[in-house]
Amino acid sequence: MANPSLLILAGDGIGPEVMAEVKRIIGWFGDKCGVTFDVSEDLVGGAAYDVHGVPLADATMARAQEADAVLLGAVGGPKYDVLDFSVKPERGLLRLRKEMDLYANLRPAQCFDALADFSSLKKEIVAGLDIMIVRELTSGVYFGEPRGIFPAEDGTRVGINTQRYTTEEIRRVARSAFELARRRNNKVCSMEKANVMESGILWREEVQWVHDNEYPDVELSHMYADNGAMQLVRWPKQFDVIVTDNLFGDVLSDCAAMLTGSLGMLPSASLGAPMANGRPKALYEPVHGSAPDIAGLGKANPIACILSFAMALRYSFDMGDEAARLERAVETVLADGVRTADLMGPEGGTPVSTSGMGDAILAALDASL
Numbered sequence: 418m419a420n421p422s423l424l425i426l427a428g429d430g431i432g433p434e435v436m437a438e439v440k441r442i443i444g445w446f447g448d449k450c451g452v453t454f455d456v457s458e459d460l461v462g463g464a465a466y467d468v469h470g471v472p473l474a475d476a477t478m479a480r481a482q483e484a485d486a487v488l489l490g491a492v493g494g495p496k497y498d499v500l501d502f503s504v505k506p507e508r509g510l511l512r513l514r515k516e517m518d519l520y521a522n523l524r525p526a527q528c529f530d531a532l533a534d535f536s537s538l539k540k541e542i543v544a545g546l547d548i549m550i551v552r553e554l555t556s557g558v559y560f561g562e563p564r565g566i567f568p569a570e571d572g573t574r575v576g577i578n579t580q581r582y583t584t585e586e587i588r589r590v591a592r593s594a595f596e597l598a599r600r601r602n603n604k605v606c607s608m609e610k611a612n613v614m615e616s617g618i619l620w621r622e623e624v625q626w627v628h629d630n631e632y633p634d635v636e637l638s639h640m641y642a643d644n645g646a647m648q649l650v651r652w653p654k655q656f657d658v659i660v661t662d663n664l665f666g667d668v669l670s671d672c673a674a675m676l677t678g679s680l681g682m683l684p685s686a687s688l689g690a691p692m693a694n695g696r697p698k699a700l701y702e703p704v705h706g707s708a709p710d711i712a713g714l715g716k717a718n719p720i721a722c723i724l725s726f727a728m729a730l731r732y733s734f735d736m737g738d739e740a741a742r743l744e745r746a747v748e749t750v751l752a753d754g755v756r757t758a759d760l761m762g763p764e765g766g767t768p769v770s771t772s773g774m775g776d777a778i779l780a781a782l783d784a785s786l
């Protein structure tokens with residue numbers, strides 16, 4: 418049987434730096450475990466704009482549709498701030514998500530024991546934390562029409578974006594959340610602003626409908642998203658799975674990142690409906706961006722991108738054992754005090770560069786055999 422195919426889109430800024438470490442790890446699994454992929458690479462974001470004049474070429478889009486899984490680094494950067502909105506690097510990523518119909522974005526936030534002291538919150542608040550944010554990714558205010566910047570009647574301008582959700586868009590992401598909860602601690606908390614937005618009322622009613630009709634065994638609660646943000650930093654361990662819309666999910670997941678110590682730790686999986694071969698359409702990417710402030714300095718933490726590859730092993734390729742091996746290697750390295758700059762607190766540790774972290778994780782993988 419042919420090897421599964423992986424399309425790598427490293428992107429901009431620290432994207433290629435963290436992806437370089439993932440490529441070494443993919444190589445390790447091939448050499449040491451006989452787990453091989455057909456890896457190919459292409460351009461996205463500013464890197465694609467520089468070559469093609471668009472942040473995602475049609476040919477790249479087609480390759481992404483064909484791939485068994487896509488791994489993405491990050492897009493964007495100050496160099497591209499002057500570009501027209503339609504060709505900004507971020508539009509390339511949004512096109513991938515929309516055209517692949519990757520409606521369920523899984524953003525797990527786990528606090529590794531070795532980093533519990535490092536979080537900006539007290540150790541007892543974050544130690545042992547394991548939550549899963551399920552962010553709706555293909556609709557809502559990111560994509561709703563009408564949108565644009567228009568002349569206003571008084572001669573000034575008006576900027577418009579539209580929050581829009583249909584019943585089916587809400588129901589399908591709710592199902593993803595309930596399915597995940599059944600394999601975890603069986604609790605879902607849905608977040609919206611039903612107190613001020615009609616789309617929030619519909620969100621709440623449809624999530625409740627899916628619960629009552631299809632998942633009555635899962636514990637469901639509802640929370641206004643502003644309270645949810647507060648509760649996330651007050652007592653995050655009250656949550657198991659959080660399901661929320663595109664924009665609230667974006668903000669809440671960056672917030673959850675700090676519970677784990679650094680944005681450089683958070684992986685994600687963006688999943689769509691199953692393809693003909695039974696695998697879900699899937700794109701894996703760290704939650705963080707291109708980090709222009711540290712790009713090119715060898716300072717980036719590659720763990721979010723490496724753990725995104727672990728999610729690919731688990732969710733696209735049914736390789737739970739290999740994923741767990743990689744996650745344990747990351748845990749070991751952190752327990753040994755190996756630290757990129759973003760993880761370096763007052764308690765110290767062994768400072769390493771991006772590739773130094775890759776070296777340490779590869780050594781831990783070797784030791785795991």
Ligand code: NAD
Binds near residue numbers: 493681682705
């Ligand atoms: P960012 O996530 O790039 O950076 C925020 C802060 O976190 C910075 O101080 C950065 O140095 C730090 N950081 C992020 N990742 C890190 C890592 N792996 N290791 C160590 N430190 C890390 O967010 P931003 O500065 O708001 O955005 C920069 C650019 O990235 C923008 O163009 C934005 O649109 C884009 N962006 C892209 C994605 C993506 O590609 N998925 C996600 C978020 C932002």
Ligand code: IPM
Binds near residue numbers: 507510511667704706
């Ligand atoms: C993310 C990013 C993206 C988003 C941008 C870069 C389009 O912030 O993946 O969290 O807003 O979804």
Ligand code: MN
Binds near residue numbers: 667668671704
């Ligand atoms: Mn974001």
